[in-house]
Amino acid sequence: MTKPCIICVAITGSLPTKANNPAVPITVAEQVESTQEAFEAGATIAHCHVRNDDQTPSSDPERFARLLEGLRKHCPGLIVQFSTGGRSGAGHARGGMLSLRPDMASLSVGSNNFPTRVYENPPDLVDWLASEMLAHEVKPEIEAFDLSHIVQATRMAADGRLKSPLYVQFVMGVKNAMPADREIFDYYIQTLRRLAPDAEWCGAGIGANQIVLNEWSIAAGGHTRT
Amino acid sequence: MTKPCIICVAITGSLPTKANNPAVPITVAEQVESTQEAFEAGATIAHCHVRNDDQTPSSDPERFARLLEGLRKHCPGLIVQFSTGGRSGAGHARGGMLSLRPDMASLSVGSNNFPTRVYENPPDLVDWLASEMLAHEVKPEIEAFDLSHIVQATRMAADGRLKSPLYVQFVMGVKNAMPADREIFDYYIQTLRRLAPDAEWCGAGIGANQIVLNEWSIAAGGHTRT
Ligand SMILES: [Zn+2]
Ligand SMILES: [Zn+2]
Ligand SMILES: [Zn+2]
Ligand SMILES: [Zn+2]
Numbered sequence: 001m002t003k004p005c006i007i008c009v010a011i012t013g014s015l016p017t018k019a020n021n022p023a024v025p026i027t028v029a030e031q032v033e034s035t036q037e038a039f040e041a042g043a044t045i046a047h048c049h050v051r052n053d054d055q056t057p058s059s060d061p062e063r064f065a066r067l068l069e070g071l072r073k074h075c076p077g078l079i080v081q082f083s084t085g086g087r088s089g090a091g092h093a094r095g096g097m098l099s100l101r102p103d104m105a106s107l108s109v110g111s112n113n114f115p116t117r118v119y120e121n122p123p124d125l126v127d128w129l130a131s132e133m134l135a136h137e138v139k140p141e142i143e144a145f146d147l148s149h150i151v152q153a154t155r156m157a158a159d160g161r162l163k164s165p166l167y168v169q170f171v172m173g174v175k176n177a178m179p180a181d182r183e184i185f186d187y188y189i190q191t192l193r194r195l196a197p198d199a200e201w202c203g204a205g206i207g208a209n210q211i212v213l214n215e216w217s218i219a220a221g222g223h224t225r226t
Numbered sequence: 227m228t229k230p231c232i233i234c235v236a237i238t239g240s241l242p243t244k245a246n247n248p249a250v251p252i253t254v255a256e257q258v259e260s261t262q263e264a265f266e267a268g269a270t271i272a273h274c275h276v277r278n279d280d281q282t283p284s285s286d287p288e289r290f291a292r293l294l295e296g297l298r299k300h301c302p303g304l305i306v307q308f309s310t311g312g313r314s315g316a317g318h319a320r321g322g323m324l325s326l327r328p329d330m331a332s333l334s335v336g337s338n339n340f341p342t343r344v345y346e347n348p349p350d351l352v353d354w355l356a357s358e359m360l361a362h363e364v365k366p367e368i369e370a371f372d373l374s375h376i377v378q379a380t381r382m383a384a385d386g387r388l389k390s391p392l393y394v395q396f397v398m399g400v401k402n403a404m405p406a407d408r409e410i411f412d413y414y415i416q417t418l419r420r421l422a423p424d425a426e427w428c429g430a431g432i433g434a435n436q437i438v439l440n441e442w443s444i445a446a447g448g449h450t451r452t
Contacts, residue, residue, distance in 0.1 A: 110338060110339050110372075110402070110403070111337050111338055111339050111344045111345070111346075112336060112337055112338065112372070112374065113336050113337050113347070113348070113349055113352075113378075114349075115349070116349060116350070117348055117349070118337045118344065118346045118347070118348050119337070120337075120344045120346070121339070121344070122339070122343055122344050123339055123341070123342060123343070123402045124342070126339075145374070146336075146338070146372040146373055146374045147372055147373035147374070147404070147410065148338065148371070148372045148373070148403050148404040151404065151405060151407065151410075152339075152402060152403075155405075176336070176349045176378060177336070177374050177378075178373070178374040178377065179377060179381075181377065183417075183420070184373065184377075184417070187413055191409075191410070194409070
C-alpha cells in the first residue's frame with residue numbers, strides 16, 4: 001500500500017485511574033512523557049483527555065493549555081486532538097478549550113447508549129461545538145457510534161456546519177451501542193464513500209475489540225486508534 | 227403476494243393538537259371513533275397515545291384503560307399497541323400501563339437525537355420496560371431509529387430479554403437521526419434478516435416521508451405505519 005496509515009493514540013482516556021493500571025499517565029507531565037514515547041514509536045495523532053489532581057475527568061482549559069504546550073515542545077509535528085466527550089464536562093464546558101486551537105478535536109454528532117447511561121449530544125450542543133471548531137480552525141474527528149452519525153456528519157458538511165473532507169472514526173464494541181460487526185464495518189466504509197467520497201476514516205474498537213478494529217482498519221486501507 | 231401486509235395506524239401521536247389539525251382525535255371517545263374508522267378501512271394494529279384534558283401527552287394508566295376498553299368493544303380483533311415513548315412520561319411512568327396487557331407496546335432499545343433534543347432511553351429503563359412486557363405478555367414493537375437499535379434488539383432476543391420472533395419498526399426521516407435513505411432501508415432489512423431471520427418488520431416515515439416508507443415497505447414485503 002502506498003497510502004500511509006495514520007495511527008491515533010489515546011494515552012489516558014477519561015476514566016481509568018492508577019488503581020486500574022499504574023501505567024496510566026494522569027498528570028500533564030506524565031501525559032507528555034507517555035505521548036512522546038508513542039510519537040517516537042510512530043503515532044501521528046494523540047487523542048487527549050485531561051484529569052483533575054484526584055484523577056477524575058476534567059475539561060479545564062488551563063490543563064489543556066499546559067498539555068498542548070508540552071506536546072508542541074516535545075513532539076514537534078504531532079497532531080494534537082482534544083476530546084470534547086461528555087465525561088469531562090457538560091454543555092459548553094466540553095468545548096471551552098477549543099480556542100486553544102489544537103490541531104483536531106473529537107466531535108460526536110448524535111446520541112447513543114453507553115453501557116450504563118445515555119451518551120447525550122443534543123443537537124444545539126453539536127452545532128455549537130462544530131461552529132467553535134470552524135471558528136478556531138480545529139479539524140473535527142467525527143465519532144460515529146452508529147450509522148446515522150455518519151450520515152449526519154455528511155449532512156453537516158453539505159450545509160457548511162463542517163468542513164470537507166471529513167475525518168470520521170467508526171467506534172465499535174460499545175455495549176448497548178454498536179458491536180464489532182464485520183459486515184457493518186464494511187457498510188460503514190461503503191456508506192461514507194457513497195455520501196462523502198473524499199472523507200478519510202479511522203476504526204476504533206473498545207476494550208478487547210481494539211486489536212480487531214486495528215486489523216480490520218489497516219487491511220481495509222483506513223486509519224486506526226490504539 | 228400471498229403474505230398479508232399489516233397496516234399499523236397511529237391515530238393521535240404524542241404532540242399534534244386541535245390547533246394543528248381539528249381532526250386530531252384527543253379524547254378517549256374521539257380516539258375510539260377514529261380508530262374504528264381506520265379498523266373498518268383495513269388497519270390491523272392501532273398505535274395509541276393518550277392525552278390529558280389540555281391535549282398534552284399523558285401516560286396515565288386510567289386513560290389507557292378506558293381507551294383499551296373502548297377499542298376492545300368497538301374494534302373486535304384489532305391489535306392494540308400502547309406507546310411507551312418518552313414524550314408522555316419519564317422513567318417507569320412510561321410503562322405504568324403495561325399491566326393492562328395491551329396486545330403490543332412500542333419499545334425503543336437505544337437512544338438517538340431528535341430534531342431539538344436527545345431521545346433518552348437509558349439501558350436500565352429499556353431492560354425494565356422489556357421485562358414488564360415479558361411479564362404481562364405484551365408483544366413489543368421495537369422502534370429502530372438507527373442501525374444499532376436493530377442489532378441491540380437481536381441481542382436482547384438472544385439472551386432472553388425479548389421473545390422471538392421480533393417485530394421491528396424502521397423509523398426514517400427523523401431530523402438529526404436517520405433520514406429516509408433507500409440504500410440504508412435495504413440494509414436494515416438485510417441486517418435484520420441476517421441477525422434474526424424469523425423477525426417481521428414494518429417501515430415508518432416521519433412527516434412527508436410517511437408515503438415514501440409506505441411504498442418502500444409494501445414493495446419489499448414488509449408491514450407499514452400510517
Ligand atoms: Zn476519548
Ligand atoms: Zn482516531
Ligand atoms: Zn407513537
Ligand atoms: Zn408499526
